Amino acid sequence: MKIDREKLHSPFVEQVERVSGEVFANCYQCGNCTGGCPVSFAMDYGPSQIIRLLQLGQEQLVATANSMWLCVGCLQCYSRCPKGVSAASILEALRQMTLRKGEDHEDVGGLPFPFLKDAPQQAIISGFRKFVS
Amino acid sequence: MMMKIPYYPGCTLNTVAKGFDVSARESALVLGFELKELDQWNCCGASFPLTPDNVMGLAAPAKVLANASSEGDVVATLCSVCYNVLKRTNKVMRDDRDRRREVISGFIEEEYEGGLDVVHFLEVLRDKVGFDRVRGAVKRPLKGIKAGAYYGCMLLRPFDDVGIDNAEAPVIFEDLLRALGCEPVEFPNKIECCGAHLAMGGEDIVTRLSSNVMASAAGSGAEIIVTSCPLCQYNLVKSRERMMEEGGDLRIPVLYFTQILGLALGQDEDILELGSGLHDIRPLLEERGI
Numbered sequence: 577m578k579i580d581r582e583k584l585h586s587p588f589v590e591q592v593e594r595v596s597g598e599v600f601a602n603c604y605q606c607g608n609c610t611g612g613c614p615v616s617f618a619m620d621y622g623p624s625q626i627i628r629l630l631q632l633g634q635e636q637l638v639a640t641a642n643s644m645w646l647c648v649g650c651l652q653c654y655s656r657c658p659k660g661v662s663a664a665s666i667l668e669a670l671r672q673m674t675l676r677k678g679e680d681h682e683d684v685g686g687l688p689f690p691f692l693k694d695a696p697q698q699a700i701i702s703g704f705r706k707f708v709s
Numbered sequence: 710m711m712m713k714i715p716y717y718p719g720c721t722l723n724t725v726a727k728g729f730d731v732s733a734r735e736s737a738l739v740l741g742f743e744l745k746e747l748d749q750w751n752c753c754g755a756s757f758p759l760t761p762d763n764v765m766g767l768a769a770p771a772k773v774l775a776n777a778s779s780e781g782d783v784v785a786t787l788c789s790v791c792y793n794v795l796k797r798t799n800k801v802m803r804d805d806r807d808r809r810r811e812v813i814s815g816f817i818e819e820e821y822e823g824g825l826d827v828v829h830f831l832e833v834l835r836d837k838v839g840f841d842r843v844r845g846a847v848k849r850p851l852k853g854i855k856a857g858a859y860y861g862c863m864l865l866r867p868f869d870d871v872g873i874d875n876a877e878a879p880v881i882f883e884d885l886l887r888a889l890g891c892e893p894v895e896f897p898n899k900i901e902c903c904g905a906h907l908a909m910g911g912e913d914i915v916t917r918l919s920s921n922v923m924a925s926a927a928g929s930g931a932e933i934i935v936t937s938c939p940l941c942q943y944n945l946v947k948s949r950e951r952m953m954e955e956g957g958d959l960r961i962p963v964l965y966f967t968q969i970l971g972l973a974l975g976q977d978e979d980i981l982e983l984g985s986g987l988h989d990i991r992p993l994l995e996e997r998g999i
């Protein structure tokens with residue numbers, strides 16, 4: 577991994593901080609968030625690793641990782657963070673920044689009929705909010 | 710006159726979770742108050758925007774709150790997600806002047822400063838009715854039924870905004886179950902996520918998380934699981950279906966807490982929508998002579 581001075585404060589990193597309302601330097605990498613995260617097992621990088629990569633200005637790795645799409649917003653990370661950092665807000669910021677470019681994560685037209693028929697409205701609505709621009 | 714509490718059902722309770730709604734309304738009447746559905750309401754948006762930058766996500770819940778404020782000074786919910794979204798939005802509208810201005814002038818065009826008290830039906834039972842009075846109204850004690858209280862996420866987190874009970878070791882659910890005659894069972898996954906909106910496209914992960922919850926409850930001796938969230942309910946039930954198709958075996962009915970409440974208060978089983986098959990608690994009740 578190449579770390580360079582310019583990338584540490586790239587527009588991307590600054591935008592994620594601005595949108596999420598979080599300050600990456602507050603995280604001291606204890607790993608509590610990743611330990612409590614129910615989906616970290618399936619993430620390319622767990623929440624603390626995403627924050628570390630952002631601290632090191634690694635836009636490419638962060639933007640292409642599946643982590644933002646797997647975060648369920650359960651807030652265990654925030655709830656157990658000794659520094660009051662919300663990894664959930666950071667992952668949501670990454671999602672929002674992608675969706676705002678019009679890059680949807682779910683194809684609405686392709687959703688299976690049984691899901692649309694049986695699922696609680698809240699599943700469909702929150703799914704749209706998280707996955708569709 | 711009977712006390713009336715303004716009530717926000719939300720979309721899901723109006724459609725696929727009618728049993729949750731009906732059992733709560735009927736139970737309230739037995740306990741001496743009415744859950745009075747708001748005259749005007751819309752969807753809460755089903756997820757609280759996790760970034761301060763997303764003001765638009767506050768518009769729908771703020772509209773619900775502004776409408777509700779003309780009907781009283783409190784609003785009660787049943788769905789954990791509605792509760793979480795409305796309560797958190799209310800806090801923003803009360804404490805954050807800048808975002809409040811943006812929501813009002815940019816979207817809802819109605820003054821609202823967070824004056825409402827957003828409460829969950831569990832809180833109404835605990836704080837307004839009192840679990841002792843609930844116990845006194847029980848006609849059909851669910852004696853010895855071992856129940857796992859599944860809180861999930863939205864009822865508890867984040868503690869500083871929601872605060873219904875201790876975020877790591879809550880007891881409100883267990884206290885209610887005890888009042889109904891059940892024997893609450895502690896299980897490790899009671900505050901873990903079911904997979905939430907990954908129901909859309911992330912079935913494998915949902916199956917893993919939800920079956921962990923059920924296995925954790927069953928492994929601790931629970932005979933039923935009790936929830937307050939239609940999405941948890943859906944994810945648990947669907948995950949079981951998928952597991953059974955693959956030869957798994959997990960038999961544990963998943964019910965809304967108000968269905969259990971309704972049963973204990975002696976309501977007609979037909980109105981409670983108790984479900985069928987693995988989902989049905991009636992064979993267990995029969996076996997125990999309840």
Ligand code: SF4
Binds near residue numbers: 604
């Ligand atoms: S719990 Fe907080 S401080 Fe620890 S690694 Fe996660 S974000 Fe950083």
Ligand code: SF4
Binds near residue numbers: 612649
């Ligand atoms: S909110 Fe997201 S990152 Fe945080 S613990 Fe839950 S799934 Fe993991």
